[in-house]
Amino acid sequence: MSDYIDLHGNPQSFGDTEAQREVRQNDRDYVFHSWSAQNLISPMPIAKGEGVRFWDYDGNEYLDFSSQLVNLNLGHQHPGLVKAIQEQAGRLATIQPAIANDVRGELAKRIVEHSFEGARSVFFTNGGADANEYAIRMARHHTGRQKVLARYRSYHGSTATAITMTGDPRRWANGVIDANVVHFFGPYTYRSEFHAETPEQETERALQHLEHTIQLEGPSTIAAIILETVTGTNGVLPPTPGYLAGVRALCDTYGIVMICDEVMVGFGRTGEWFAYQGYDVKPDLVTFAKGVNSGYVPLGGVVISEAIHETFGDRAFPGGLTYSGHPLACAAGIATFDVFEDEKVLENVRDLGERVVAPWAAEMVAKHKSVGEARGKGLFWALDLVVDRETREPLVPYNAAGEAAAPMNAVIAACKQAGLVPFAHFNRMQFAPPLIIGEEDLVRGLAIIDEALTVADGY
Numbered sequence: 001m002s003d004y005i006d007l008h009g010n011p012q013s014f015g016d017t018e019a020q021r022e023v024r025q026n027d028r029d030y031v032f033h034s035w036s037a038q039n040l041i042s043p044m045p046i047a048k049g050e051g052v053r054f055w056d057y058d059g060n061e062y063l064d065f066s067s068q069l070v071n072l073n074l075g076h077q078h079p080g081l082v083k084a085i086q087e088q089a090g091r092l093a094t095i096q097p098a099i100a101n102d103v104r105g106e107l108a109k110r111i112v113e114h115s116f117e118g119a120r121s122v123f124f125t126n127g128g129a130d131a132n133e134y135a136i137r138m139a140r141h142h143t144g145r146q147k148v149l150a151r152y153r154s155y156h157g158s159t160a161t162a163i164t165m166t167g168d169p170r171r172w173a174n175g176v177i178d179a180n181v182v183h184f185f186g187p188y189t190y191r192s193e194f195h196a197e198t199p200e201q202e203t204e205r206a207l208q209h210l211e212h213t214i215q216l217e218g219p220s221t222i223a224a225i226i227l228e229t230v231t232g233t234n235g236v237l238p239p240t241p242g243y244l245a246g247v248r249a250l251c252d253t254y255g256i257v258m259i260c261d262e263v264m265v266g267f268g269r270t271g272e273w274f275a276y277q278g279y280d281v282k283p284d285l286v287t288f289a290k291g292v293n294s295g296y297v298p299l300g301g302v303v304i305s306e307a308i309h310e311t312f313g314d315r316a317f318p319g320g321l322t323y324s325g326h327p328l329a330c331a332a333g334i335a336t337f338d339v340f341e342d343e344k345v346l347e348n349v350r351d352l353g354e355r356v357v358a359p360w361a362a363e364m365v366a367k368h369k370s371v372g373e374a375r376g377k378g379l380f381w382a383l384d385l386v387v388d389r390e391t392r393e394p395l396v397p398y399n400a401a402g403e404a405a406a407p408m409n410a411v412i413a414a415c416k417q418a419g420l421v422p423f424a425h426f427n428r429m430q431f432a433p434p435l436i437i438g439e440e441d442l443v444r445g446l447a448i449i450d451e452a453l454t455v456a457d458g459y
């Protein structure tokens, strides 16, 4: 007996046990889901988690190689974070933003201490999109200019200016909400917009393209350039050599605020506290969320430079949020810093990334005809899947949906069948396991992905 017919016309069941069936039935009947046609989705049920694993209500076990949207850097149910939240809840569960409080102040101090030289303060938000909204607002007030340059192939969140800055299909359906956003291309050597053959050429041409964009838009109208330090959802694209330093130089030349969106890569994903620290560049504003407390309680924020902080020294900053610097979230953030230090999390990310994943990724390119390129850093990786290595035609078209997405859906299904959930997007097999993963689980997960790639080879 089937509970419903899926997108491909196949009968599907809500699960084996009564508990799982009820969870999925309630979800289907009453929960309105983001980014989805409500009748066409069948969300995965999760009953409990621990470390790098979670279980559905039928008792099936999965390795979490997506970290729940690259969020759970310290894994499910880390005892240090759970205890910190419980203790704070027993003491003071909430306070409004104009109040001084021990956990809010201490977390801001620790973030500033781990940030770029010249970082001065932290503005707390509820998540990543609003962190980007506030960073843009600060840049506009600071410079007295309105335009923002953002990149194609980026994701900056789903609120008004954040979705307009986003450079992927999620923006199109929402139309133009902020008319002062202009897009440009960043480096992506494997699919170069600039016909570059080497990463160095790509850097040079991408920077020329950016400077032309600045000149044609009018330097005196541009408040900020925003970029994901390492592009996340849209392909795990680390910057080419010298690119970020070049963007910094252009910002200095034209008096533009440089904003690094570190919502996905901040807090250890690439093996540094913040990914920009691996590229020797100092931004003016840095946005963060997710990894700051592994999303146990919603929290985001903006790290602010001395110069921008001073703009609002004697002049009021016109903006704020009721839950800014929520005590439960901040307590979990402080615990995050402690766990990173006690468990040597950054060292684990660097070691496993370089010693285990990098050679495995090179092996995948050699072994599977569907793997056109492998790229990544730390514990954040993508395999760019193709139908033909010569033409580099993607395994599924950009923005693939429905039948067009069938090959990728088959690869993802093979992973899930074997007990692993990846962070796959369009034609890319991406993965981002919790940063506390051990070598044994990592190797097991990589073996599952390796096996699933034979499905992609068949197309």
Ligand code: PLP
Pocket: 069, 126, 127, 128, 129, 130, 132, 155, 156, 157, 158, 228, 232, 233, 261, 262, 263, 264, 289, 290, 300
């Ligand atoms: N910026 C980046 C780079 C992201 O990856 C995301 C979310 O995935 C966001 C911003 C938006 O964050 P949130 O969903 O917390 O609003």
